[in-house]
Amino acid sequence: MENNSNIQNIEQEESIDLKSLFFKFFRFWYFFALAIFVALLIAFLFNKYTKPVYEVKTTVLIKDDKAGQNLLGIGIMNSQQNLENEIGILNSYSLTARTINGLNFEVSYFKEENFITTELYNNSPFQVIFDSTHVQPKNVKFNIFILSNSEYRIEAQAEKAMLYDFSAQEDDGEVMEFIINQRVGFGNEIESENYKFKLLLTENFEADFIGKNLSFLLNDFKSLIDRFRGLKIEPINREASIVEISLKGGNSKKLTDYLNKLTEEYLYRGIEKKNQIAVNTIRFIDSELVDITDSLNYTETKLQDFRVNNEVMDLDFQAQQVFETMRNLENQKAQLIVKSKYYKNLQDYLQKKRENIYDVVIPSSMGIEDPLLSQLISGLADLYTERADLLFNSSEKNPLVLGMDQRIATVKNTILENIQNIVHTSQISIADIDGRISSLDSKINKLPQTQRLLFGIERKFKLNDALYTYLLQKRSEAQIAKASNLPDNEIVDAARQGGSPVYPKKSLNYLIALVLGLVLPIGYILAKDYLNDNIIERKEIEKITNIPIVGHVIHNNKERALVVADSPKSSIAESFRSIRTNLQYLTKGKDKQTVLVTSDMVGTGKTFVSINLACIFAMYGKKTLLMGYDLRKPKIYQDFGLTNTEGISSYLINKSSLEDIIQVSPVKNLDIIMAGPVPPNPAELIASEKADELMEKLHKIYDYIIIDTPPVGLVTDAFLLMKYTDANLFLVRQNYTHKKVFESIIKDIENRKIPDVYIMINDVKLGSGSYGYGYGYGYGYGYGYGYGYGYGYGYGYGYYTDDDEDGKKTLFKKVFGKA
Numbered sequence: 001m002e003n004n005s006n007i008q009n010i011e012q013e014e015s016i017d018l019k020s021l022f023f024k025f026f027r028f029w030y031f032f033a034l035a036i037f038v039a040l041l042i043a044f045l046f047n048k049y050t051k052p053v054y055e056v057k058t059t060v061l062i063k064d065d066k067a068g069q070n071l072l073g074i075g076i077m078n079s080q081q082n083l084e085n086e087i088g089i090l091n092s093y094s095l096t097a098r099t100i101n102g103l104n105f106e107v108s109y110f111k112e113e114n115f116i117t118t119e120l121y122n123n124s125p126f127q128v129i130f131d132s133t134h135v136q137p138k139n140v141k142f143n144i145f146i147l148s149n150s151e152y153r154i155e156a157q158a159e160k161a162m163l164y165d166f167s168a169q170e171d172d173g174e175v176m177e178f179i180i181n182q183r184v185g186f187g188n189e190i191e192s193e194n195y196k197f198k199l200l201l202t203e204n205f206e207a208d209f210i211g212k213n214l215s216f217l218l219n220d221f222k223s224l225i226d227r228f229r230g231l232k233i234e235p236i237n238r239e240a241s242i243v244e245i246s247l248k249g250g251n252s253k254k255l256t257d258y259l260n261k262l263t264e265e266y267l268y269r270g271i272e273k274k275n276q277i278a279v280n281t282i283r284f285i286d287s288e289l290v291d292i293t294d295s296l297n298y299t300e301t302k303l304q305d306f307r308v309n310n311e312v313m314d315l316d317f318q319a320q321q322v323f324e325t326m327r328n329l330e331n332q333k334a335q336l337i338v339k340s341k342y343y344k345n346l347q348d349y350l351q352k353k354r355e356n357i358y359d360v361v362i363p364s365s366m367g368i369e370d371p372l373l374s375q376l377i378s379g380l381a382d383l384y385t386e387r388a389d390l391l392f393n394s395s396e397k398n399p400l401v402l403g404m405d406q407r408i409a410t411v412k413n414t415i416l417e418n419i420q421n422i423v424h425t426s427q428i429s430i431a432d433i434d435g436r437i438s439s440l441d442s443k444i445n446k447l448p449q450t451q452r453l454l455f456g457i458e459r460k461f462k463l464n465d466a467l468y469t470y471l472l473q474k475r476s477e478a479q480i481a482k483a484s485n486l487p488d489n490e491i492v493d494a495a496r497q498g499g500s501p502v503y504p505k506k507s508l509n510y511l512i513a514l515v516l517g518l519v520l521p522i523g524y525i526l527a528k529d530y531l532n533d534n535i536i537e538r539k540e541i542e543k544i545t546n547i548p549i550v551g552h553v554i555h556n557n558k559e560r561a562l563v564v565a566d567s568p569k570s571s572i573a574e575s576f577r578s579i580r581t582n583l584q585y586l587t588k589g590k591d592k593q594t595v596l597v598t599s600d601m602v603g604t605g606k607t608f609v610s611i612n613l614a615c616i617f618a619m620y621g622k623k624t625l626l627m628g629y630d631l632r633k634p635k636i637y638q639d640f641g642l643t644n645t646e647g648i649s650s651y652l653i654n655k656s657s658l659e660d661i662i663q664v665s666p667v668k669n670l671d672i673i674m675a676g677p678v679p680p681n682p683a684e685l686i687a688s689e690k691a692d693e694l695m696e697k698l699h700k701i702y703d704y705i706i707i708d709t710p711p712v713g714l715v716t717d718a719f720l721l722m723k724y725t726d727a728n729l730f731l732v733r734q735n736y737t738h739k740k741v742f743e744s745i746i747k748d749i750e751n752r753k754i755p756d757v758y759i760m761i762n763d764v765k766l767g768s769g770s771y772g773y774g775y776g777y778g779y780g781y782g783y784g785y786g787y788g789y790g791y792g793y794g795y796g797y798g799y800y801t802d803d804d805e806d807g808k809k810t811l812f813k814k815v816f817g818k819a
Contacts, residue, residue, distance in 0.1 A: 036517030043513035051116050052501035054252035058259045059492040060266070062086045062241045083241055085386075086489070087233045090245065090266055094388075096225045098269075099262045105224055105254075112213040120214075121254040125205035126152075126186070128216055134196035136218055137161040137178075144214040147183070149201065154190065156180040162220070163194065228258060242492055252497050259495035267487040278482035284345065285475045288338070292468045299461040306457050326437065330463045333433045335470060336426050343423050350412050350419075373418055380411045535737045541759060544743045545750065550586065550729065551579040552761035553609060561608050561639045564615040565667045576616040579760065586758065587726050594695075594705040594724055599731040600713035600745040601738070605762045606731055607635050610708035613729075618670035622703040626665070626672045629721060630710045631682035634675035640665055647676025651694060652685040658697060671702070686720045695724045713745045719754070728757045734764050 062083050089095060109124035110117050125146065130136050139162065143155040157179050178194050189198045232246045245262070249255045387404045395401070535541060541549065553575050556563055564573045587593050597610045607630075614626035628636040629648060637644040642663050650656040656676075663672050679685055698705055707725065709718040722728050730749070732742060749757055 032518065032521055035521045036514060039513035039517035039520075040510060043509045047504050047506045047509055049115050050504045051118075051250055053248050053250060053503040054255060054499070055246055055248045055502045056252055056255040056259055056495045056497070057244055057246040057493075058263055058495040059236065059242055059244050060090075060263055061490050061492050062243060063488050063490075083235065083243070087243060089269075090233055090243075090262070091229060091231050093225060093229065095262065095265060095269065096229050097221075099258065099265050100221070100224050100228065102261055102265065103257060105258075106219060108217055108219055110215045112215070119251045119254065120204075121251045123204050124216075125202060125209040125214070126199045127202050128218075129198050129200060130218070131189070131191075131196040134191075135163040136195050136197065137163055138218050138220045139223070141215050141217050142180070144199070144216065146205075146210050146212070146214065148210065149186075149205065151183060151185050152199065153183050154180055154199075161194070248502065252499070256495045256497040263491050263494070267489060267491070270487045270489060271485055274485040275482050278478040278485070281478040282475055282482075284342070285471050285478070288341065289468070289471050289475075292464060292471060296461070296464040296468050299457065299464050303457045303461050329433050329437050331466045333430060333437075334463055334467045336430050336433070338467065338470060340423060340426050340430075343419050343426070347416060347419050347423075350416055370422070373415070373422070376411060376415045376418065380408065380415065383408050383411060532735075533739050534735050535732055535739055535742060536735055538761070540739065541732060541742075541761075544739070545746045545759070547730070547746065547750070547757055547759050548586075550582050550727075550758040550760050551575065552764045553579070553605075553612075555763050555765045556608070561611055562615065562667075564612040564619070568619065573612075573616070576612050579613065580616050580620065583727055583758075586756075590726060592699065592703050593726045594699070594707065596707045596709055596718060596721055596725040596728045597731065598709045598718040598728065599711050599733075599737075600741050601711050602633075602714070604711075604731045604733040604737060606630075606711070607639070607708055609729070609731060609760065609762060610706050611636065611639055614670055614704070614706040615667050617704040617706065618667050622669060623701070624670050624704040624706065625662075625698060625702040626670060627698075627705060627707045628673065628675040629686070629707050629717065631675045631679060631685065631717070632710055632715065634678070636672065636708060637674050640672060642672065642674065644674045644676060647674035648694070649676035649679045649682075649685060651676070652688060652690045653679070654690070658694070683715065683717060683720065686717055699724075712749070713741060719752075722754055726756060728754065729760045730757060731760055731762050733762045736763065 104122075107128050107130075109120040109126075111120055112118075126144065137158060140156060140158045145153045145155075147153060159177050161178075178192065180190070182190075184190055184199070186199055186201050189196060228247070230247070233243050236242050236244050245259060247255050247259055383404060387401060387408065390398065390401050390404060529536075538549065554572055556572055558566065558572075560566055563570065564576055567573060583593065583595060584590075595613065597606050597613070599606050610626060614624050618624040626636065627648065628634050631649050634644055634647070642665070646656045646661050648661065651658065651661050661673050661676070663674065665672050685691065707721055709721055712718045712730075718728075730746070746759075
């Protein structure tokens with residue numbers, strides 16, 4: 001019969017374990033699903049309400065034809081240095097300013113919707129027309145609410161704004177404060193001392209824009225330049241001279257227009273630099289042609305008049321031979337004179353302090369083949385370019401600028417010395433030609449007077465004509481060179497609009513959310529278990545000690561501590577009945593029993609267990625006494641609504657009799673002795689002979705005595721009382737009792753070899769899935785507990801008053817609610 005009961009108990013407990021496992025499994029996966037859902041929801045909201053950032057790219061081929069070294073070692077530059085220099089030009093202040101000037105970035109238009117502000121680039125329903133003769137506020141946001149196709153409301157508030165003067169193209173000063181809030185018709189001007197403009201509807205206007213939160217602002221030019229200088233420029237690989245230019249921002253169309261305009265201006269800048277040579281050459285030649293043309297006209301008129309007046313057309317044969325020789329010498333002299341003028345002009349130009357040499361005519365354009373001079377002038381031009389780039393981000397006193405000035409001065413001196421040598425050589429050549437011409441003059445003097453005069457006039461005419469023809473030839477060559485100039489670099493791929501935003505990366509965010517939704521719960525569970533030093537499961541107690549576990553008390557949801565008396569058919573009352581049965585089994589069925597309740601620390605529920613354990617014995621029909629032997633912190637009287645004026649302490653000091661300290665409780669068969677006033681020496685009173693006398697008298701009167709004591713981890717009171725007891729219950733509260741403290745105290749109890757010590761687990765939350773259903777069997781004394789437990793939670797459903805409450809709970813509350 002007993003074996004059948006044990007088998008039944010095991011079956012019931014296995015059924016309960018399966019139920020617990022199901023709830024644990026369901027709760028575990030529900031928690032994970034909820035974590036993943038929350039993480040994905042956060043990712044969705046982040047993606048939806050985060051302003052997108054786009055990235056637009058273009059590629060440019062940087063040719064390294066400029067790489068090399070000049071004759072003096074100045075401006076040494078390899079292909080890598082040339083590439084770095086070109087990257088610096090692409091990101092320079094001057095090129096950025098030039099690009100922005102060529103675009104319509106002066107005014108920015110915005111639309112705010114769903115907490116995101118979007119720029120309406122080339123898509124605004126209205127256009128702002130500023131009065132260029134009036135100052136305007138910069139970086140002030142004007143909110144526009146279109147009321148209809150003829151009217152709008154404008155709002156703005158500026159505490160401190162910078163005014164911009166369009167006519168002077170510069171800042172005009174600061175304005176302290178202005179406020180706008182008015183209804184205006186489209187096309188009507190809005191004017192004050194700080195602003196003057198009007199709004200016009202554009203072809204982009206639609207009815208959907210009515211009532212939307214729109215705005216515009218006049219951009220600060222310097223701020224725009226700083227914003228668009230944030231380019232990322234890098235070669236596509238280490239060996240290539242193709243650079244990739246990328247820019248990030250909130251409007252891909254605007255970024256595309258900017259990059260395409262930037263590369264266009266970059267190439268045009270290179271062409272301008274080449275064309276400057278031709279322009280300077282043409283300007284120099286035009287200035288020389290003015291004088292030559294006058295001289296040529298004069299000599300041509302004089303020659304015609306002489307021929308008409310003297311009736312002579314051409315020179316005779318002898319004079320013609322002398323004339324041809326003279327003409328060749330005069331042509332050589334004319335070219336030398338032009339070159340001398342060029343050298344003189346270049347010398348004067350370099351001797352003046354100038355910030356650049358963009359107006360210098362290079363020697364080759366004038367037919368001067370001097371490699372050294374050409375190389376020196378090219379090197380000087382590069383130095384001036386580098387100096388100009390340095391000045392964009394530094395001052396004249398910067399050490400780098402000062403060093404560059406020193407290098408420029410050195411090159412200038414070298415060029416001037418070279419020019420002096422060339423001019424000296426030219427003067428020698430002209431003197432030699434003049435000597436040869438003088439020798440021809442003796443032959444000319446032998447000619448007839450008419451021939452001699454005609455020869456002189458034609459000589460001057462041919463000289464001027466040769467100069468004029470030579471200059472016209474060089475002017476044509478410069479114009480052809482200007483028309484045929486091509487940029488050194490080229491655009492490989494133009495910037496293109498489109499593509500997904502680079503931020504936020506929606507797919508990546510969802511993936512991160514999914515991973516976090518999986519990892520964080522696991523990490524939380526593992527960290528919670530690893531960092532938790534409190535006792536959670538029965539096996540943790542079994543690892544520490546071999547002291548038998550008498551049973552457990554589930555978590556109390558009631559407001560009052562008298563749960564057994566108030567709800568005798570509740571499941572928690574049944575758990576106390578199971579403990580009562582196990583104690584009877586452990587004490588071998590003694591008719592009278594004394595049970596002591598203690599723990600390692602405060603807060604484990606000793607008073608709660610003592611009260612309800614006493615109630616359950618009293619309900620058994622036995623005369624029961626509850627003793628509040630916690631003389632230091634008495635609390636039992638509060639739960640029963642009794643007084644604590646007299647009690648154990650007053651009895652032990654002979655101020656009260658036994659009859660005076662025994663109080664009748666509201667529970668049938670249950671009497672209570674309170675702790676009484678707190679004495680100064682509790683331990684000495686408990687160890688006195690008067691305490692022995694008290695316990696001896698009480699054993700004769702009562703069948704069951706339940707003693708509530710202080711924690712043994714703090715004071716020794718409980719140890720002094722254990723000599724009177726038949727069972728000593730050591731309470732362990734789930735997820736409250738500290739493992740190391742419990743282990744230390746329980747080892748001390750084992751070392752003292754105190755008999756009849758049993759462990760009782762309190763405040764077990766069965767529904768939480770963290771504890772299990774394993775208490776009450778496995779030691780050979782759990783029949784009563786096992787049967788009562790199984791009856792209440794398995795086959796006995798509906799017999800407990802709180803079963804009806806449990807039946808009304810939803811599945812969510814059963815799985816996640818407190819037991």
